[in-house]
Structure formats: structure tokens, C-alpha cells
Amino acid sequence: MQLNYIANTSVPSSSGKTIPVIDPSDGQVFDEIQRGNAYDIDVAVGSARGCLDRVWSRLSAAERGRLLMRLSAKVTEHAEELALIEQRDCGKPTQQARADALALARYFEFYAGACDKLHGETIPYLDGYSVMTWREPHGVTGHVIPWNYPMQIFGRSVGGALAAGNVCVVKPSEDACLSLIRVAQLAAEAGFPAGAINIVTGYGHEVGDALARHPGIDHISFTGSPSIGTLIQQVAAERHCPVTLELGGKSPQIVFADADPDTVIPAIVNAIVQNAGQTCSAGSRLLVQQAIYEPLLEQLGQAFEALRVGPAAMDLDVGPLIRQSQQQRVWDFLSDAQVAGIPMVAQGQIVDEAPETGFYQAPTLLRDVPVMHRLAQEEVFGPVLCAMPFTDEDHAVELANATRFGLVAGVWTADGARQFRMAKRVKSGQVFINNYGAGGGVELPFGGVKSSGYGREKGFEALHGFTTLKTVAIRHG
Ligand code: NAD
Numbered sequence: 001m002q003l004n005y006i007a008n009t010s011v012p013s014s015s016g017k018t019i020p021v022i023d024p025s026d027g028q029v030f031d032e033i034q035r036g037n038a039y040d041i042d043v044a045v046g047s048a049r050g051c052l053d054r055v056w057s058r059l060s061a062a063e064r065g066r067l068l069m070r071l072s073a074k075v076t077e078h079a080e081e082l083a084l085i086e087q088r089d090c091g092k093p094t095q096q097a098r099a100d101a102l103a104l105a106r107y108f109e110f111y112a113g114a115c116d117k118l119h120g121e122t123i124p125y126l127d128g129y130s131v132m133t134w135r136e137p138h139g140v141t142g143h144v145i146p147w148n149y150p151m152q153i154f155g156r157s158v159g160g161a162l163a164a165g166n167v168c169v170v171k172p173s174e175d176a177c178l179s180l181i182r183v184a185q186l187a188a189e190a191g192f193p194a195g196a197i198n199i200v201t202g203y204g205h206e207v208g209d210a211l212a213r214h215p216g217i218d219h220i221s222f223t224g225s226p227s228i229g230t231l232i233q234q235v236a237a238e239r240h241c242p243v244t245l246e247l248g249g250k251s252p253q254i255v256f257a258d259a260d261p262d263t264v265i266p267a268i269v270n271a272i273v274q275n276a277g278q279t280c281s282a283g284s285r286l287l288v289q290q291a292i293y294e295p296l297l298e299q300l301g302q303a304f305e306a307l308r309v310g311p312a313a314m315d316l317d318v319g320p321l322i323r324q325s326q327q328q329r330v331w332d333f334l335s336d337a338q339v340a341g342i343p344m345v346a347q348g349q350i351v352d353e354a355p356e357t358g359f360y361q362a363p364t365l366l367r368d369v370p371v372m373h374r375l376a377q378e379e380v381f382g383p384v385l386c387a388m389p390f391t392d393e394d395h396a397v398e399l400a401n402a403t404r405f406g407l408v409a410g411v412w413t414a415d416g417a418r419q420f421r422m423a424k425r426v427k428s429g430q431v432f433i434n435n436y437g438a439g440g441g442v443e444l445p446f447g448g449v450k451s452s453g454y455g456r457e458k459g460f461e462a463l464h465g466f467t468t469l470k471t472v473a474i475r476h477g
Contacts, residue, residue: 070190086151096275320358344365
């Protein structure tokens, strides 16, 4: 049984209740987590505040950096163990689970180096004055994490917050807690003081809500769905608590006729099947210039047919979806496609070894998806790619910007001037030209526009969000 981790101690929830943990590869319960409540959050916030006041705020930036560097080394040392935990908990194929563990180590490494590089400025002002700005931590930060990339999102969010001088209370998704509990234990082993990182597990409407409402939380970093992002924003607004929202996406891959198909096809496939399509920055819309629409779809169809789906431990192209309700969600989208007469180009195959009780979905390529159909507008959060043709650059921009999201975009063209024009005209937080990072790059600021959220995590930019700016004006004559 897994316990909460508060003040470097494993503790049960005061609720006395637990939540079963299910392996998505076979649908079987194999562990349980605490069903935390508002009281547990209160204890965690108290522990964090005590740590901040007594220890954390007295450490130099360089000392914080050394701790983060030691944690990075610990995570690297335990990467295989963490990957196996994640594989079972989230159904991630081995390579993806390993990549997530190593990305977590890299986040801590990056933010370790950033700690003592964050500084304010001096501002020229009136004669007889000296004015400076200080970057100060918010204090106790709350982190609400989704299930799709628990380790990576923990790394970027908690890593950035700690580097900026905050202490953290973390609410992982009820579907993906195990690796993060282990990481918090590793942090204690690395020398983090009790209360710097606290983990309380449980349901969103109980623990997540209590965290967002707690008056001792000075900043909330929320990564998850737009609908819960709205709730968090409303709750935080009641006490004017600053919020960073990392929400969903419906990211376009825009392929012009002059793009190189041999580079484009594997990148397009990877951007939609990685993590079984359960990626906020999945390239889930494919916009193709009319002249190459048919040949590209034919080649892409062959690539989809070659994809194999199966248990995470088999390490195939695609693993299971996280849970049964997510599988049902994808089925509902696909049945809507059938009703609307949207043609299917190709599907991958679920291998015979996949237990019927697992949550599998074959990658599916759909074509001629009408721009206003919900398949082209909403996150499916499964391995479903929706293709549509465009005529020219203006049309491509119109289609690319025709959703409420704006997280990531991919543009594929050999024309240098068009690369710049498209990067300017597409409304999104990141634009990749002739590559698709799927949100990748620890160093690269990441976040959305429109309903994809606001604020930036990753990169040095995140440290601005995890601090507040104080202006100090001294009149010395
Ligand atoms: P979700 O919104 O259902 O849950 C996210 C977290 O919020 C979970 O920990 C959940 O328990 C918690 N939560 C639920 N209800 C809550 C409430 N009332 N108050 C406080 N917390 C609550 O999202 P999910 O299904 O876990 O993740 C998938 C979504 O996350 C997708 O929309 C995806 O695009 C998005 N996402 C975005 C990014 C990004 O960086 N932009 C990254 C990963 C995932």
C-alpha cells in the first residue's frame, strides 16, 4: 500500500480510505493509494510552511542548486526502477517510461544550474535614488499534476518552483501517483529538508480542490484539462492566488507540397502515437496541401498499418490507454466519425498477447475530417489522427487557427520565407519548423495561448512564473 509523503515521512491519510491502483495493460488492481482529504492538505501545507520559514528560505541559491543536482543524480541512478513503476502504473512502453525518468533527471539538472542565475535588475531613476527589483519566491506552491506524463510534469513544475526558492505541495493524478511518491523519497535521500516536497494523493474534487482553496498556498501550477483548469482558476480567483495553467491542445501538423515525405511521415506518426496519443501536444490534426494529399495519406496509411499495440512490458509502438473511461472516450469519438461518414484510411493492430481486460486502442488515421467536427475541434487524447486538405498558405493558417486551442504547431516546408511567415501567423505557444518536438526540450519555454492556458513552464522562463517581482526604491540623496 502506498502512503502520502509529508515532511519526509510516509503517512496514511486521515480519511482511513484508499483508492485501488489499476495496471492499464491488464485492467487488474495491483496496489492502493491513500484517498487524501482536506485535513491531509492542511498538514502538508503546514509542513511546507515550516520548512520554508525555518530552512529553505535560509539556504543560498547555490545550496538549493546543489540539492537539485543531487536529486538529479539520484533519479538517474534509480531511472530503471522509476521506469518500471511508471510502466505498470501508467501502461507506458519501456522506452517511453525510461525516457520520462531520464527527462525528470534532466529537469532537476537544468533547474539546479538555474538557481543562482536568477536575479533582478537596477533601474535608472531620479537623482538621489537607487532602484532595484528582486525576484522573490511565492512561498508555498501547489502543483496539480495529470496522469499522462507524471514524472516529466513533476520535474518541470516542482523543479522550477524549488529552484526559484519555493516549497511544494503536490497532488498527483489519482491514476498516476506511484513514481512521484518514490521521487519524493529519493529527494529526502538526496538531502532535501523535511517539508520541501510533500505529496498528497487522492481524487481531484477532494484533494485537488482542497489544495486550490487552501489559504496557505501562494501559487498554483495546474496541468490538466481545460474544464478543470477553469474550476481551478475560479477557486483561485476568490483569494487572488496566482495560477499557471497548462491545459490541452489540438495541435496541427501543416505539411506543404515541398516538404520531404521521408522526414515528415515518421515525425507525424510519432507525434500522434507517442504515449498512445495521450499527450497534450500530440500532433492530432494533419493539414496537407492538396497537391500531395493523396500520396501522403497513402504512405501514412501504410505506416499506421505497421503499428503494433500491446502490453507496456512488450515495448511495442503503442501501449494501452490509461483507464477504461479513456478507452470509452476514444470509442465515442470513433463512433461519431462513423455516424458522420468520415472515412478511415488505416488502423494499426492490437497484438494477440494483449489481455482483453487491458485498455487498448489501435492507432487510427481518419481523412477529410470537417474542420468544425468535434474530431477536429476537441482533444481525443488517444491515437487518432484527423487529416484534412488545404489549398494555399492562407487556407493552412485559417485551418490551423480554427480551434479554441493554441499549444504547439508543426510546419513542414522547404521554403525559408514561408517558414517565418507561418511561425508568425499560427497562434500557438510553440512552433516547430521541419521537426516536431511534441513539447520536448527541457530548455524551451512551454505553454499555450487561448484555451491551452497561460503562463510558461520549462526553460528559464518558468522561473519568472515561480517568482514575484519586488521593486525596492531607496532615496539616499
Ligand atoms: P484532469 O484535468 O482530469 O486532471 C488533472 C489533475 O487535476 C488531476 O490530478 C486531477 O485529480 C485534478 N483535479 C480534477 N478535478 C479537480 C478539481 N475539481 N480541483 C482540483 N484538481 C482537480 O486532466 P487529466 O485527465 O489528468 O490529464 C489530461 C489533460 O491534461 C488533457 O487535457 C491534456 O491536454 C492536459 N495536459 C496538458 C499539458 C500541458 O502542459 N499543457 C500536459 C499534460 C496534460
